Amino acid sequence: MAGTDHARSVAGSGPAIVLVEPQLGENIGACARAMLNCGLTDMRLVNPRDGWPNPAAEAMAAGAIEVLQQARVYPTTAEACADLTYVLATTARPRGVTKEALVPRAAVAQLRARIAAEQPAGVLFGPERAGLVNDDVTLADAVITVPLNPGFSSLNLAQAVLLVGYEWYQSGDDTPDVQLMSDSPPAPVETREFFFSRLEAELEEVGFFYPEHFGPTMKRNLRTMFTRAGLTDQEVQSLHGVVKALTGKRRRRP
Amino acid sequence: MAGTDHARSVAGSGPAIVLVEPQLGENIGACARAMLNCGLTDMRLVNPRDGWPNPAAEAMAAGAIEVLQQARVYPTTAEACADLTYVLATTARPRGVTKEALVPRAAVAQLRARIAAEQPAGVLFGPERAGLVNDDVTLADAVITVPLNPGFSSLNLAQAVLLVGYEWYQSGDDTPDVQLMSDSPPAPVETREFFFSRLEAELEEVGFFYPEHFGPTMKRNLRTMFTRAGLTDQEVQSLHGVVKALTGKRRRRP
Numbered sequence: 001m002a003g004t005d006h007a008r009s010v011a012g013s014g015p016a017i018v019l020v021e022p023q024l025g026e027n028i029g030a031c032a033r034a035m036l037n038c039g040l041t042d043m044r045l046v047n048p049r050d051g052w053p054n055p056a057a058e059a060m061a062a063g064a065i066e067v068l069q070q071a072r073v074y075p076t077t078a079e080a081c082a083d084l085t086y087v088l089a090t091t092a093r094p095r096g097v098t099k100e101a102l103v104p105r106a107a108v109a110q111l112r113a114r115i116a117a118e119q120p121a122g123v124l125f126g127p128e129r130a131g132l133v134n135d136d137v138t139l140a141d142a143v144i145t146v147p148l149n150p151g152f153s154s155l156n157l158a159q160a161v162l163l164v165g166y167e168w169y170q171s172g173d174d175t176p177d178v179q180l181m182s183d184s185p186p187a188p189v190e191t192r193e194f195f196f197s198r199l200e201a202e203l204e205e206v207g208f209f210y211p212e213h214f215g216p217t218m219k220r221n222l223r224t225m226f227t228r229a230g231l232t233d234q235e236v237q238s239l240h241g242v243v244k245a246l247t248g249k250r251r252r253r254p
Numbered sequence: 255m256a257g258t259d260h261a262r263s264v265a266g267s268g269p270a271i272v273l274v275e276p277q278l279g280e281n282i283g284a285c286a287r288a289m290l291n292c293g294l295t296d297m298r299l300v301n302p303r304d305g306w307p308n309p310a311a312e313a314m315a316a317g318a319i320e321v322l323q324q325a326r327v328y329p330t331t332a333e334a335c336a337d338l339t340y341v342l343a344t345t346a347r348p349r350g351v352t353k354e355a356l357v358p359r360a361a362v363a364q365l366r367a368r369i370a371a372e373q374p375a376g377v378l379f380g381p382e383r384a385g386l387v388n389d390d391v392t393l394a395d396a397v398i399t400v401p402l403n404p405g406f407s408s409l410n411l412a413q414a415v416l417l418v419g420y421e422w423y424q425s426g427d428d429t430p431d432v433q434l435m436s437d438s439p440p441a442p443v444e445t446r447e448f449f450f451s452r453l454e455a456e457l458e459e460v461g462f463f464y465p466e467h468f469g470p471t472m473k474r475n476l477r478t479m480f481t482r483a484g485l486t487d488q489e490v491q492s493l494h495g496v497v498k499a500l501t502g503k504r505r506r507r508p
Binding site: 038064096099102106143145149153154159163166173176179180181182235 | 402
């Protein structure tokens with residue numbers, strides 16, 4: 001895990017992740033991993049049940065131990081958020097608090113806008129069982145709700161952190177939707193046409209295109225099929241070899 | 255957990271989740287939960303290391319036990335995918351296989367298109383440590399790569415399933431980006447104007463708008479601040495009460 005350098009380089013560039021009264025150290029460790037997966041390093045703990053530091057958290061954090069070492073502990077949510085100017089609360093249930101509820105993708109757009117303007121922002125996550133209390137939700141500028149199977153929507157703490165962190169990372173990532181993984185360049189039309197002509201000539205020779213009036217359609221279908229595969233130069237050469245091998249076998253027959 | 259009915263109603267409407275040679279039962283159980291969170295129920299296991307059924311998986315699945323009970327076990331990846339017409343492989347590293355690599359959001363768009371056309375589709379996830387072998391990647395139509403912190407990108411199995419499942423669920427979900435959580439309707443302009451006028455009248459009375467030429471700006475700033483809060487009817491009434499209480503207090507003084 002080469003996370004250490006990168007953790008440093010992204011520190012301070014993302015929202016703070018504020019875990020309010022987390023219970024299990026294992027979950028805090030898993031949150032640290034999920035945060036670092038998403039380039040987040042500012043972990044804040046409000047009154048963790050089993051004290052701090054917590055060996056169970058460290059055992060679970062694996063390569064993300066640095067996130068735990070930098071974590072800060074506060075007695076109240078308000079103190080943990082003291083320097084933040086924009087706070088979002090993750091909560092499944094509206095609770096009679098008049099606030100905007102944002103889906104994660106809309107929430108990270110708000111976070112990006114604040115952080116781009118150098119306004120510190122953070123996201124609150126409640127304790128494993130009960131979630132955030134009303135006073136914590138009240139403190140937040142808006143709420144994040146994650147659309148999930150309404151019949152089975154409860155996430156564990158680290159999964160909730162992962163989903164928000166994932167959307168945060170995606171909102172700043174420029175990976176193209178589609179990338180070509182290839183060691184060989186794609187075949188240009190000229191190269192493909194040469195192969196198609198050769199294949200068709202070989203097939204003409206053995207009377208494959210019969211009855212004759214179906215010939216043009218059959219040729220188009222073959223060309224369509226091979227074209228859809230997006231062949232590389234090297235693959236077209238392999239296909240030439242395949243045709244040669246098959247015709248050679250036929251020709252060797254008596 | 256009221257997952258059972260919903261699990262049934264969505265069965266068959268999403269991609270199969272194919273876990274290839276998973277090692278720990280706990281991880282299989284956590285995958286079942288992540289799947290059901292995202293409305294997915296078709297779990298397929300290729301040669302699970304510790305056999306099947308696995309009590310450790312059941313202990314971890316909590317309310318998603320039904321996903322495990324319906325899971326099918328196969329000796330090879332090809333057999334697990336036999337009925338699928340479109341298969342995606344999750345893999346971090348390009349491996350000299352010429353294929354398209356899709357980000358999760360683009361990948362689920364492809365899955366949606368296939369499944370909408372009633373073409374069964376699935377997603378392969380490799381064993382915890384080593385990931386998918388080349389032959390499994392070769393079997394897949396395309397690859398999913400999840401953009402994450404390049405210095406710390408390894409996810410556990412259930413987290414990888416959760417991220418793909420999350421994108422699947424979002425791609426079919428119509429939750430608005432922003433929702434208002436409120437028990438009281440928003441205040442119309444007339445209601446706000448009445449409050450602003452009253453507040454300004456009270457402040458005029460005590461000479462708050464001084465020096466006089468700043469008055470219009472100060473009034474605009476107050477109105478802007480209260481307007482930005484997006485007040486409800488009820489909140490405007492509360493503010494009337496606040497003004498009344500403060501002025502009453504002032505007036506009670508000698």
